[in-house]
Structure formats: C-alpha cells, structure tokens
Amino acid sequence: xxxxxxxxxxxxxxxxxxxxxxxxxxxxxxxxxxxxxxxxxxxxxxxxxxxxxxxxxxxxxxxxxxxxxxxxxxxxxxxxxxxxxxxxxxxxxxxxxxxxxxxxxxxxxxxxxxxxxxxxxxxxxxxxxxxxxxxxxxxxxxxxxxxxxxxxxxxxxxxxxxxxxxxxxxxxxxxxxxxxxxxxxxxxxxxxxxxxxxxxxxxxxxxxxxxxxxxxxxxxxxxxxxxxxxxxxxxxxxxxxxxxxxxxxxxxxxxxxxxxxxxxxxxxxxxxxxxxxxxxxxxxxxxxxxxxxxxxxxxxxxxxxxxxxxxxxxxxxxxxxxxxxxxxxxxxxxxxxxxxxxxxxxxxxxxxxxxxxxxxxxxxxxxxxxxxxxxxxxxxxxxxxxxxxxxxxxxxxxxxxxxxxxxxxxxxxxxxxxxxxxxxxxxxxxxxxxxxxxxxxxxxxxxxxxxxxxxxxxxxxxxxxxxxxxxxxxxxxxxxxxxxxxxxxxxxxxxxxxxxxxxxxxxxxxxxxxxxxxxxxxxxx
Amino acid sequence: xxxxxxxxxxxxxxxxxxxxxxxxxxxxxxxxxxxxxxxxxxxxxxxxxxxxxxxxxxxxxxxxxxxxxxxxxxxxxxxxxxxxxxxxxxxxxxxxxxxxxxxxxxxxxxxxxxxxxxxxxxxxxx
Numbered sequence: 001x002x003x004x005x006x007x008x009x010x011x012x013x014x015x016x017x018x019x020x021x022x023x024x025x026x027x028x029x030x031x032x033x034x035x036x037x038x039x040x041x042x043x044x045x046x047x048x049x050x051x052x053x054x055x056x057x058x059x060x061x062x063x064x065x066x067x068x069x070x071x072x073x074x075x076x077x078x079x080x081x082x083x084x085x086x087x088x089x090x091x092x093x094x095x096x097x098x099x100x101x102x103x104x105x106x107x108x109x110x111x112x113x114x115x116x117x118x119x120x121x122x123x124x125x126x127x128x129x130x131x132x133x134x135x136x137x138x139x140x141x142x143x144x145x146x147x148x149x150x151x152x153x154x155x156x157x158x159x160x161x162x163x164x165x166x167x168x169x170x171x172x173x174x175x176x177x178x179x180x181x182x183x184x185x186x187x188x189x190x191x192x193x194x195x196x197x198x199x200x201x202x203x204x205x206x207x208x209x210x211x212x213x214x215x216x217x218x219x220x221x222x223x224x225x226x227x228x229x230x231x232x233x234x235x236x237x238x239x240x241x242x243x244x245x246x247x248x249x250x251x252x253x254x255x256x257x258x259x260x261x262x263x264x265x266x267x268x269x270x271x272x273x274x275x276x277x278x279x280x281x282x283x284x285x286x287x288x289x290x291x292x293x294x295x296x297x298x299x300x301x302x303x304x305x306x307x308x309x310x311x312x313x314x315x316x317x318x319x320x321x322x323x324x325x326x327x328x329x330x331x332x333x334x335x336x337x338x339x340x341x342x343x344x345x346x347x348x349x350x351x352x353x354x355x356x357x358x359x360x361x362x363x364x365x366x367x368x369x370x371x372x373x374x375x376x377x378x379x380x381x382x383x384x385x386x387x388x389x390x391x392x393x394x395x396x397x398x399x400x401x402x403x404x405x406x407x408x409x410x411x412x413x414x415x416x417x418x419x420x421x422x423x424x425x426x427x428x429x430x431x432x433x434x435x436x437x438x439x440x441x442x443x444x445x446x447x448x449x450x451x452x453x454x455x456x457x458x459x460x461x462x463x464x465x466x467x468x469x470x471x472x473x474x475x476x477x478x479x480x481x482x483x484x485x486x487x488x489x490x491x492x493x494x495x496x497x498x499x500x501x502x503x504x505x506x507x508x509x510x511x512x513x514x515x516x517x518x519x520x521x522x523x524x525x
Numbered sequence: 526x527x528x529x530x531x532x533x534x535x536x537x538x539x540x541x542x543x544x545x546x547x548x549x550x551x552x553x554x555x556x557x558x559x560x561x562x563x564x565x566x567x568x569x570x571x572x573x574x575x576x577x578x579x580x581x582x583x584x585x586x587x588x589x590x591x592x593x594x595x596x597x598x599x600x601x602x603x604x605x606x607x608x609x610x611x612x613x614x615x616x617x618x619x620x621x622x623x624x625x626x627x628x629x630x631x632x633x634x635x636x637x638x639x640x641x642x643x644x645x646x647x648x649x650x651x
Contacts, residue, residue, distance in 0.1 A: 521562065521613060522581050524555040525620040 110172055117164055120194055124220040135209050142214045149217045156224045174274045178473045182237045197223050242267045247476050248496050251276055255489040258284055269482055270472040281452040287489055290414035355409045362405040363438040366398040395429040418454055535641055536601055536631040541592040543626050553587020554580050559613030569597040578608045578616045602631040
C-alpha cells in the first residue's frame with residue numbers, strides 16, 4: 001500500500017471498481033461537452049454541484065487550459081484523474097463541509113458490496129437454469145438425488161440471504177480515509193470465487209453442453225457452500241476478531257483535558273478512530289469554548305502591572321531602567337495572581353450555588369402550579385371551571401416564573417449557547433408529559449451532558465480528521481499516538497497494551513474459617 | 526466483672542523517670558490487658574476476669590526496674606488517671622505522653638497484701 005498522503009480515493013487499488021468510475025467519467029465528459037458549447041471563448045463559471053465536485057473541478061480545469069473550446073473530444077488521460085493539487089483539495093473539502101447536505105460517497109462502498117453479493121447469490125441459480133433453458137432436451141434426467149440437492153441448495157441460499165441481511169445490510173456508520181482492508185479483501189475474494197466458478201462453468205459446461213445435470217447441480221451446491229464459508233470468514237474478520245480486548249486507549253480532549261479510558265481489541269487505526277468517536281459522542285461532556293480561559297479579570301491584572309512615569313526627559317539609560325523596574329515589578333506581582341485566581345474561583349462557586357438554589361426553588365414552585373387531570377376528574381364544579389390544557393400550553397404557563405432564574409443560571413455556567421428558549425420549553429413539555437419531577441427536569445441543565453444530547457440534525461454527519469504518523473490501515477500497537485481533529489479542538493489518543501494476566505489459584509477450605517478472641521497484646525512503653 | 530463494684534487494693538507508689546532513647550521517651554516495660562482484651566490469657570492476674578493493665582515484662586536495668594516496678598504488677602493509676610477500666614490503647618497512650626518526663630504509677634501486687642498482713646500495723650495510707 002502506498003503511503004501517499006493525498007486523497008487516495010482514486011488509487012487504482014481502491015474499493016471503487018473501475019467500471020463504476022469509468023461510467024462516472026463518461027457522464028462528466030458529456031457534461032463538460034455541453035458546457036463547452038454554451039460558453040464561447042470567455043472563462044466559464046463553474047457551479048459546483050454537491051456530491052461529485054472533484055471531477056467537476058477536473059473537467060473545468062481542463063476546459064480552461066484548452067484553447068480550442070470547439071474541440072469535441074475531451075481526452076481523459078490517466079494523469080488528470082489522479083493528480084489533484086492540495087489547494088483544490090482543501091477548498092473542496094471546505095465547501096463540502098459547509099454546503100453538502102448529503103454525501104453520496106457514503107453509499108458507494110456498500111452499493112458495490114450489494115451488487116457483488118447480489119451477483120453471488122444469483123450465480124448458483126443461473127448455473128442451474130442456464131442448461132435447462134439452453135439445451136433442455138439433451139440433459140440426462142435426474143431424479144431423487146437432484147431433488148434432494150435442490151432442497152439443500154434452497155435452504156443454504158435462504159440462510160445466506162438472511163445472514164447477509166443481518167450482517168451486511170446496515171447503513172454505514174463512517175467513511176474511512178483509506179479503504180477498509182478486511183472488507184476489500186473479502187470483496188476481492190468473493191469476486192475471485194465467482195469469476196473462477198463462472199470461468200470453469202463457461203469452459204466446461206456451456207461450451208461442450210455438458211449433459212450430466214446432476215454434476216451441474218452439485219457444482220452449484222459447492223459454490224453455495226463456498227459462499228457460506230466466505231461469509232463465516234467475513235463474520236470472523238469483521239465482527240468477531242476485535243471483540244476480545246487487547247489495548248487500552250486513553251482519549252484526552254486537547255482543550256479542557258477531559259479524558260477517558262477504553263478497552264478495544266485488535267483494530268486498525270482508522271477503525272479504532274471510528275470506535276473512539278462512537279464512544280466520544282455519548283461519554284464526553286459537550287465542548288464549551290466559553291469555559292476555556294481564566295476569567296479576564298485575573299489575566300488582565302497581570303497585564304496592567306505598574307505604570308512608570310518618567311518625570312524628566314530621559315535618555316536610553318533611564319528607559320532601560322524603567323523596563324527593568326517593570327519586569328521586576330511584574331515578577332513580584334506574578335506571585336499574587338494565583339491568589340486572585342483562588343478568590344475569584346471561590347466567588348464564582350458561591351455565585352453559582354446561589355443561582356442554582358434560586359433556580360431549583362423556582363422550578364419546584366412552578367411545578368406545583370399544575371397537576372395532571374385524570375379521566376375520572378373531568379367533572380368539575382361549575383363555580384371554578386378549570387381550563388384544560390395540553391402539555392405545550394401547560395409548559396408555557398409555568399415557564400414564566402422560572403424563566404428568569406433559568407436564564408441567570410445558564411449565563412453563570414456559560415451554557416446559554418446550548419439551550420434556546422424553545423428547547424427549554426420543549427424539554428419542559430416533555431417532562432410534564434412523562435410525569436417527571438422538577439429534579440428530573442433540571443438534570444439536563446445542572447450538569448453538562450454528553451455531546452450527543454445536543455445534536456439536532458443527524459443527517460449531515462460530522463467531519464473529523466485523523467492525524468497520524470503511521471499509515472492509518474496499520475494495526476494498533478503499543479505506544480501509538482494519533483489524534484482526531486475537528487475545527488476547534490482535537491482528541492489525542494494513546495495506545496497501551498493491556499497487561500498479560502497470570503492468574504493463580506488458591507484453594508480455601510470452607511471449614512478453615514475459625515476465629516478466636518484476641519491474645520493479650522503486649523505493648524512496650 | 527461488673528463495672529459498678531468498688532475496688533479496694535493496697536498500692537505502692539512508683540515514680541519512673543523516662544529515658545530518652547533517640548527520638549522517643551521510653552519507660553522500659555511492657556503492658557498487657559485492657560477492657561478490649563481477653564482476660565483469660567493473663568498469666569499474672571489472680572482473678573481471670575480481671576481486665577486491668579498488668580506489667581508483662583521489664584527490661585533489664587531500665588528506668589522501670591530501677592524505680593521498683595516488678596513483672597506482674599497491676600497498674601491502678603498513671604499520673605492520676607485511672608487504669609482499671611481502660612482499653613489497651615488508652616493505657617499505652619497515657620503512659621507515653623510526649624510532654625511528660627515523669628510518670629507516677631500506683632501499682633498493686635499480691636506480695637503487697639502479704640507484706641501488710643505480716644506487719645501488724647495499719648494499712649498504708651495513700
């Protein structure tokens with residue numbers, strides 16, 4: 001595998017098959033041809049459509065370079081497909097991050113796998129049907145043994161179908177930077193199997209018009225057996241091998257030091273990265289950029305320092321003396337900033353607790369204003385008609401008294417960016433509907449929850465960059481460090497192997513548990 | 526042994542000056558007994574339910590031996606603190622206070638009773 005750091009989606013060994021790429025190239029060639037005819041001589045404006053931006057950039061660049069815009073054949077050479085400059089790549093990825101609602105690239109791999117497996121499932125049936133269709137009369141009749149083989153074939157195909165559905169027909173969770181080695185290996189294996197079986201079939205059965213139908217049926221059954229074994233291999237490689245824990249990953253967030261330890265099995269770096277990110281969304285509290293720095297009041301005190309005024313018009317000597325005095329003063333003052341930090345923190349804590357107390361009391365009181373109306377209480381006295389509300393209205397009714405306390409508390413904990421008024425109302429409505437107590441309503445706000453609690457849109461997917469010194473398809477080993485970067489923070493992952501455990505045995509006879517009063521202990525004084 | 530009964534005994538006053546040994550002040554004897562210990566194991570007590578503090582060992586020519594303490598003595602008081610109803614650890618603490626150089630013990634032993642009986646005089650007053 002080459003160690004190119006460039007986008008390797010188009011290397012010739014990739015999981016995208018040549019056929020699908022060629023098809024896409026042909027489509028783009030047509031598109032560029034039509035654009036040629038529309039813009040006569042001036043620079044064309046390229047509109048990047050989502051989903052296939054790379055080749056669009058390619059084709060338009062070729063257009064600008066080409067002087068004869070009237071030339072109808074655009075030759076797509078090998079170099080223009082493989083070489084993209086880095087700036088283009090960053091520009092494209094940035095555009096992708098901002099504009100694409102859905103990445104079609106996500107589904108190419110599974111689509112390919114789907115085609116291959118469909119082909120694999122249809123092949124045994126084709127093996128059986130083709131002789132019947134083509135030279136039915138010349139076939140030897142095959143009675144009971146063949147029917148037995150039909151039954152076993154049918155059941156094996158059914159099992160294959162169901163297990164393929166269970167194992168492989170799942171929406172992909174992530175797109176990996178390099179191709180997934182095991183999956184590619186399996187797809188190549190399946191492809192080779194099918195190809196060689198077809199080859200043999202074509203040469204030995206279709207050509208000479210083989211008459212022994214029972215042999216053909218057995219051949220088809222052997223193919224289905226082979227497919228079942230490949231599926232077993234797939235199960236072991238993709239699902240089972242990484243279950244036994246072998247390494248301990250320490251994941252630290254670079255901005256605030258939140259860290260967790262996870263046990264994983266034998267995985268490649270990119271798969272381990274996906275695994276870690278899965279756990280990140282539900283284990284790590286949400287990243288709050290507002291909580292990062294020391295409060296300005298403490299840091300700014302260091303900046304102000306002493307102001308030195310020179311009373312007489314000074315030479316350079318005086319100014320250097322001035323700066324030395326300032327540095328000395330600053331050095332002395334530095335001793336006090338930790339003090340200020342301590343007091344400021346204590347003050348913050350006190351303020352936070354006061355606001356929290358106010359919030360809790362306000363919410364408790366607000367919740368006492370409403371109660372659930374049961375079915376049998378519908379008949380109310382005519383003197384005091386009660387207005388019956390649905391959860392939304394009830395939430396709006398009791399939100400007003402607690403809104404101010406809630407807002408002040410959120411502002412103190414710098415969480416106001418994560419909770420809009422609308423979201424608080426929705427949460428209140430949710431809690432009322434499910435008979436939750438005020439404490440249950442507040443748990444969402446009193447402690448910062450995991451990142452996944454704040455994800456609104458699930459369709460777009462999150463862009464993470466895997467930064468690693470080793471090629472990302474290599475397996476985990478001791479001392480490996482890689483990091484997962486996002487725009488404003490990154491997760492640094494360190495790998496340590498789990499220790500080998502030597503378990504010994506000690507047998508304790510249950511009858512050996514005996515006790516006596518303590519002996520006269522003697523102490524020397 | 527019921528806690529409410531008064532104890533009458535003939536006691537001897539012993540004053541021990543602590544010896545400085547490195548960082549510690551030592552007295553030169555070992556104690557055993559206490560209300561949290563098993564009184565049946567005490568080799569020195571006459572009454573095997575007696576949970577008092579007894580001297581179990583005396584180091585040769587230590588301050589305790591020179592002051593007149595003997596093995597098997599029952600310590601009744603230390604510097605005015607009662608030692609008949611204390612735990613083992615409390616007894617140790619009362620004897621090893623770092624700011625005291627002298628401990629004044631009231632001890633009793635069987636031979637004292639005999640000695641008093643032999644002499645035809647009255648009981649020695651405290």
